[in-house]
Amino acid sequence: MTKPLTREDLLKAYRTMRTIREFEERLHTDFATGEIPGFVHLYAGEEASATGVCMNLTAEDHIASTHRGHGHCIAKGVDPVGMMAEIWGRKTGTCKGKGGSMHIADLSVGMLGANGIVGGGGPLVCGTALAAKLRGQPHVSVCFFGDGASNQGTIFEAMNLASVWNLPVIFLAENNGYAEATSSKFSVACDNIADRASAFGMPGITVDGFDFFAVYEAAGAAIERARKGGGPSLVEVKLSRYYGHFEGDQQTYRAPGEVQNIRDTKDCLLQFARRVTTGGQLTQVELDSIDAEVKALIDGSVVKAKSDPKPSEADLLTDVYVSY
Amino acid sequence: MARKITYQQAINEALDQEMSRDQNVIVMGEDVAGGAGSPGEQDAWGGVLGVTRGLYHKHPGRVIDTPISESGYVGAAIGAACCGMRPVAELMFVDFLGVCFDQIFNQAAKFRYMFGGKSETPVVIRAMYGAGFRAAAQHSQCLYNIFTHIPGLKVVVPSNPYDVKGLLIQSIRDNDPVIFLEHKALYTMEGEVPEESYAIPFGEAAVVREGHDVTIVAIGRMVQKAQEAAAELQKQGIHCEIIDPRTTSPLDTDTILESVEKTGRLIVVDESHPRCSMASDIAGLAAERAFSSLRAPVRQITGPHAPVPFSDALEELYIPSAAHIVAAAKSLKEYR
Numbered sequence: 001m002t003k004p005l006t007r008e009d010l011l012k013a014y015r016t017m018r019t020i021r022e023f024e025e026r027l028h029t030d031f032a033t034g035e036i037p038g039f040v041h042l043y044a045g046e047e048a049s050a051t052g053v054c055m056n057l058t059a060e061d062h063i064a065s066t067h068r069g070h071g072h073c074i075a076k077g078v079d080p081v082g083m084m085a086e087i088w089g090r091k092t093g094t095c096k097g098k099g100g101s102m103h104i105a106d107l108s109v110g111m112l113g114a115n116g117i118v119g120g121g122g123p124l125v126c127g128t129a130l131a132a133k134l135r136g137q138p139h140v141s142v143c144f145f146g147d148g149a150s151n152q153g154t155i156f157e158a159m160n161l162a163s164v165w166n167l168p169v170i171f172l173a174e175n176n177g178y179a180e181a182t183s184s185k186f187s188v189a190c191d192n193i194a195d196r197a198s199a200f201g202m203p204g205i206t207v208d209g210f211d212f213f214a215v216y217e218a219a220g221a222a223i224e225r226a227r228k229g230g231g232p233s234l235v236e237v238k239l240s241r242y243y244g245h246f247e248g249d250q251q252t253y254r255a256p257g258e259v260q261n262i263r264d265t266k267d268c269l270l271q272f273a274r275r276v277t278t279g280g281q282l283t284q285v286e287l288d289s290i291d292a293e294v295k296a297l298i299d300g301s302v303v304k305a306k307s308d309p310k311p312s313e314a315d316l317l318t319d320v321y322v323s324y
Numbered sequence: 325m326a327r328k329i330t331y332q333q334a335i336n337e338a339l340d341q342e343m344s345r346d347q348n349v350i351v352m353g354e355d356v357a358g359g360a361g362s363p364g365e366q367d368a369w370g371g372v373l374g375v376t377r378g379l380y381h382k383h384p385g386r387v388i389d390t391p392i393s394e395s396g397y398v399g400a401a402i403g404a405a406c407c408g409m410r411p412v413a414e415l416m417f418v419d420f421l422g423v424c425f426d427q428i429f430n431q432a433a434k435f436r437y438m439f440g441g442k443s444e445t446p447v448v449i450r451a452m453y454g455a456g457f458r459a460a461a462q463h464s465q466c467l468y469n470i471f472t473h474i475p476g477l478k479v480v481v482p483s484n485p486y487d488v489k490g491l492l493i494q495s496i497r498d499n500d501p502v503i504f505l506e507h508k509a510l511y512t513m514e515g516e517v518p519e520e521s522y523a524i525p526f527g528e529a530a531v532v533r534e535g536h537d538v539t540i541v542a543i544g545r546m547v548q549k550a551q552e553a554a555a556e557l558q559k560q561g562i563h564c565e566i567i568d569p570r571t572t573s574p575l576d577t578d579t580i581l582e583s584v585e586k587t588g589r590l591i592v593v594d595e596s597h598p599r600c601s602m603a604s605d606i607a608g609l610a611a612e613r614a615f616s617s618l619r620a621p622v623r624q625i626t627g628p629h630a631p632v633p634f635s636d637a638l639e640e641l642y643i644p645s646a647a648h649i650v651a652a653a654k655s656l657k658e659y660r
Contacts, residue, residue, distance in 0.1 A: 062403075064403075095442070098438055098439075099439055099440065103439065107407075112403070124402060126396065127399065127407075128403045132407075134409070157395050157396030158399070158400075319436050319437050319440065320436065320437050320475050322500050
């Protein structure tokens, strides 16, 4: 059974989801000014997934992420202040300004990196899981991937390999309905991505990705099973992104009002707040207080990022190798 | 104490000694044990040519058969390396690079730089390469050039049993991703190899033969061809200096340039295709940094810009020969 959520857990879950939302909304606003370089893919709307999964993990567990990775980073414990500096291309960033939005990684908290290659993370988590298994450690590895990556051969290979080697891996499919501009109704040749699990000899389940508690329970069960040596699972989380594939995407492929309707009726933060305040576990005052703290944190991270130094010429050729 | 063993035995011994030294060293690949899940016993094959045979029983649980899923298990080796394991993944034929290149050049090669120096990926990817086995276009290529092009990878091309052992041990101990390429025609080559463990540093070329007339830089198996040619040329009064770079990344440019400055003549022998090759790279190096020392044009002896053919008649024409090298050296000596 998944570990019951304490009051502290609920506060942490809300703070994590709010931090992701605030981080992404702020990037959306700032990107429009033209000051943020490169490609930025926002996770807003999907917060319940990263948070629901990572609330079941420790720093010793590993996750692999996607090009839409900010939420996974924050949920796994990467410092948002360093992340913001990284996205602004600063030397003080998580990766010293050499990775950017698509490559934020922090192995000290088990974050193997956002990944610019769709489906790139599947094989990697088989390796971190194999290491844990060979060392007799109870650590699990989670591969977050999208509906687009669900059609990549690397994911199929990784699912088969994880089953063959009986590895503690959770394949966490975030089906937000669109691979770039192409609907998963077109690109995925089965009703649910989770249906593919049986082909690889593992259990598969599809859950509502707007519901933190549903994700927490489903991922928790799969993680618990993996920790006990039960092998890999496939968990499909159905959700939606509030912004385009990347910032600047006009989203002409989406129906009018599609996102607003989801924001109004299904939003993970709204649902979470309603449930915990109605149930009496947390008060609206507590949630408002978290909102204010998170806003101050993100505001501060932007101010800092803007004034932090960029890398210099001396940094261009460092860290290509450990030894030369 | 040194004794004569083959190139293949030297590889096996290096793996064995490193696995004994460090529990984090694991070996994985298709049939590296051989027979997993089959009625025959484990370790039935020890790799498709038997290179890893015997390691399975000596190092239980650390010689791991994989499905034929190169992206999957090469990526798994890279992921395991990210958390401190030292995996040696065998790609079997380097030609299979095509089905797992992303994991090598977009993942392993990039992590350290992209993550601001906060990660290490001590993975070794072994593969055999090269023509001469009538194995045709998809099992005979020399793809070290492609790997050498990628910053973040180190590329090793040992030419003899002594080097293959010392360089493989260095590869396993090295903290960067290493592509370790074994010419399949060298597996049966015998040579003096010390029993004890030793590591040969990367980026240090071997001066295989000293001479003052012509410098021959030869890659991998081509070192043998260069030695044959040099013996013949000696009889004709032409004294060749043979440089074996041993690693194409890092490349020991100093040793090459010093030799070219001494001889004034350079031949590069590279079994791969001519465009964007080690041959063109080293020729360019000499043109840029030893121009005033050159007494004749640089000669590149490579395979042709064509896939490796199957028929023995054609494959023999394809592979650079000692005769090619002899003719080139004579023409350089007679230049002006």
